[in-house]
Amino acid sequence: MKKSSPKIEQSYNDYIKTLKKEKRLVLFYQLLIFIVFFSIWELLSRQEWIDPLIFSSPAKIVSLLFHKVQDGSIFSHAGFTIYETILGFVLGTLCGTLLAAFLWWFPMASRVLDPYLVILNAMPKVALGPILIVVLGPGFSSIIAMGAVISIIITTIVIYTSFRGVDPNYLKVLETFGASRYVCFKEAVLPASFPAIISTLKVNVGLSWVGVIVGEFLVSQQGLGYLIIYGFQVFNFTLVLMSLLIIAIIATIMYQLVDYLEKKIIKS
Amino acid sequence: MSFLSVQKISHTYFTKKMSKTALQDIQLEIEEGQFVSFLGPSGCGKSTLLSIIAGLLKPTNGEILLEGKTLVSGRDHVIGYMLQQDYLFPWKTIEENILLGLKILNRLTPDSKEKVTRLLKDIGLEGTESQYPRQLSGGMKQRAALVRTLAAEPKILMLDEPFSALDFQTKLKLEDLVWSTLKSFSKTAILVTHDIGEAIAMSDVIHLFGTNPGHIVKTVEVTKELRKLTPFNARNHRDYSALFQTVWKELESLEKIIPED
Numbered sequence: 001m002k003k004s005s006p007k008i009e010q011s012y013n014d015y016i017k018t019l020k021k022e023k024r025l026v027l028f029y030q031l032l033i034f035i036v037f038f039s040i041w042e043l044l045s046r047q048e049w050i051d052p053l054i055f056s057s058p059a060k061i062v063s064l065l066f067h068k069v070q071d072g073s074i075f076s077h078a079g080f081t082i083y084e085t086i087l088g089f090v091l092g093t094l095c096g097t098l099l100a101a102f103l104w105w106f107p108m109a110s111r112v113l114d115p116y117l118v119i120l121n122a123m124p125k126v127a128l129g130p131i132l133i134v135v136l137g138p139g140f141s142s143i144i145a146m147g148a149v150i151s152i153i154i155t156t157i158v159i160y161t162s163f164r165g166v167d168p169n170y171l172k173v174l175e176t177f178g179a180s181r182y183v184c185f186k187e188a189v190l191p192a193s194f195p196a197i198i199s200t201l202k203v204n205v206g207l208s209w210v211g212v213i214v215g216e217f218l219v220s221q222q223g224l225g226y227l228i229i230y231g232f233q234v235f236n237f238t239l240v241l242m243s244l245l246i247i248a249i250i251a252t253i254m255y256q257l258v259d260y261l262e263k264k265i266i267k268s
Numbered sequence: 269m270s271f272l273s274v275q276k277i278s279h280t281y282f283t284k285k286m287s288k289t290a291l292q293d294i295q296l297e298i299e300e301g302q303f304v305s306f307l308g309p310s311g312c313g314k315s316t317l318l319s320i321i322a323g324l325l326k327p328t329n330g331e332i333l334l335e336g337k338t339l340v341s342g343r344d345h346v347i348g349y350m351l352q353q354d355y356l357f358p359w360k361t362i363e364e365n366i367l368l369g370l371k372i373l374n375r376l377t378p379d380s381k382e383k384v385t386r387l388l389k390d391i392g393l394e395g396t397e398s399q400y401p402r403q404l405s406g407g408m409k410q411r412a413a414l415v416r417t418l419a420a421e422p423k424i425l426m427l428d429e430p431f432s433a434l435d436f437q438t439k440l441k442l443e444d445l446v447w448s449t450l451k452s453f454s455k456t457a458i459l460v461t462h463d464i465g466e467a468i469a470m471s472d473v474i475h476l477f478g479t480n481p482g483h484i485v486k487t488v489e490v491t492k493e494l495r496k497l498t499p500f501n502a503r504n505h506r507d508y509s510a511l512f513q514t515v516w517k518e519l520e521s522l523e524k525i526i527p528e529d
Contacts, residue, residue, distance in 0.1 A: 167355075169351055169353070169355050170355055170357065172324065172349070172351065172355075173349070173351070173355050173416075174368075174372065175324055176322060176324070176347060176348065176349040177368070177369040177372040177373055177420060178372065178373065179372045183372055187357070187368070187372075188357065191357070191359050192359075194359075
C-alpha cells in the first residue's frame with residue numbers, strides 16, 4: 001500500500017477487518033462444536049442415558065490419561081506406535097518410489113506387470129497379516145511390514161503415473177546434449193515428480209497408521225493398538241477410547257508435519 | 269562437399285491403424301555459417317526433418333552427412349536444439365540451467381563456465397544467475413534457453429519455431445538478438461517456421477515444404493541486400509515485400525493442388 005487515496009485505504013482496512021471477523025467466526029463455531037459434543041457426551045453418560053460401561057465419558061478418559069501420563073506408561077506405548085508408523089510409511093514410500101523407477105526404466109516390465117499391480121492394489125493388504133506373522137515372526141518386524149505393505153502398491157502406481165507424465169520436451173532438451181537414461185531420470189523425471197511423491201507421503205501417513213494398528217491388534221505386547229485390543233478384552237472401554245483419542249491427535253500432527261514439508265519443498 | 273548434406277531422407281510413421289509417410293526424398297545442402305529456413309504449413313514434416321538431422325529420430329531411409337561424415341546419433345553433440353518454449357527446468361536456477369549441457373557432456377571447467385557467464389551477460393541477462401525461471405519474462409526465458417543451447421558450442425543450431433509462443437514485440441526483438449548472436453559466432457542454423465515474414469527476415473535460403481507427404485517444393489534464395497540486414501531492418505526493405513509476394517503465391521498455389529482429406 002503505497003500512496004493511495006485515503007478512501008481506498010479506508011476500504012482496504014474494512015476488507016481486512018471483514019476477513020479477520022470471518023476467521024474469528026469460523027474458529028468460534030469450531031470451538032462450539034468441540035465443547036457441545038463433549039458436554040453432551042459427559043451429560044448422557046452421567047445420567048446413564050447411554051451405557052457408561054461402553055461409551056465411558058470424557059471425564060473418565062481424561063483422568064485415565066492423567067494417570068497413564070503420571071506413571072509414564074503411555075509414553076512408551078505411544079512412542080512404540082509412532083516409531084513403527086514412521087518406519088512403515090518411510091519404507092512404503094521408498095520401496096514404492098524405487099518400484100516406480102524400475103517400471104519407468106523398463107517399459108516392457110511395466111506392461112507385463114500392469115495386471116498384477118491392479119490386482120495387488122485391489123486386494124485388501126491387511127488380509128496379508130497372518131502370512132506376515134508366520135514369515136516374520138509375531139513382533140516388531142511384522143508390524144512394520146504391515147505398515148509398509150499397505151502403501152507400497154498405491155505409491156508405485158501414483159508415482160509411476162507421475163514419472164510418465166513428465167513433459168517429453170524436457171527429455172528432448174537433455175537428449176540433444178546426449179544425456180543417458182540415468183541422467184534423464186536424475187535431472188528431469190525425478191525432480192519433476194517431487195510434488196507427486198510428497199503428496200503420496202501424505203496419503204501414506206494415514207495408510208501406515210491403519211497397517212500398524214491392525215498389526216498391533218494381531219501380535220503386539222505394547223503400543224496403542226495393543227491398548228485398544230487389551231481394553232476390549234478386559235472390557236475397559238475408557239482405555240479403548242483414550243487410545244483412540246491419542247491416535248487421532250498424533251496422526252493429525254504427523255499429517256500436518258508432512259503438509260508443512262510439502263509447502264516448504266514446493267515453494268523452493 | 270558442403271557442410272551439412274541431407275541425402276534422400278524419407279520417413280514413415282507407423283501406427284496400429286496406418287502408416288503415414290511424413291517425408292519423401294528430401295535432398296538438400298547447407299553451407300557453413302548459412303542460415304536456412306524450412307517454411308511450410310503444419311503437417312509438412314519440417315519438424316520431423318529437424319529431429320532427424322538432430323539425430324533424435326532415425327529416418328526410414330537416407331542419411332545425414334556432416335562435414336562428409338555420417339551422423340549416427342546425437343551422442344557426439346554437434347547439434348544444438350531450441351524448442352517452441354524455453355523448457356528451462358523450473359527447479360533449477362538460471363545458472364544451473366545454462367550450465368546443464370556442459371555438465372552432462374562433462375565439459376564443465378572454470379574456463380567454460382566463465383565463457384557461458386559472459387554469454388549470459390552479452391545477451392542481456394546479467395544478474396539473473398541465481399534466479400529461477402518463473403521470475404523471468406517469456407522473452408528472457410527464451411534468451412536463457414538460447415544461452416543454454418549455445419553453451420555447449422554446437423556446430424549447428426536447430427530452431428524449432430522458437431518465437432511462436434511470444435508476443436509480437438518480444439518476437440521482433442528476439443529475432444534480432446538471435447540473428448546477430450548467431451552471425452557473431454558464424455553459426456550454421458536451421459529455422460523451422462510457418463511465418464513467411466520471419467523466414468525472409470532471418471534466413472539466407474528458404475526451403476518451401478509441401479504436404480502429403482512432406483517434400484521440398486521450391487528453394488528460394490534471399491537477396492544479398494536482405495541477408496546483410498538485421499531481421500527488423502530487413503522487414504522494412506523494399507526487397508522484402510517482393511519476396512513475401514513470391515513466397516506467398518508459391519504457398520497459395522500449393523494449397524490449390526493438394527486436395528483436402
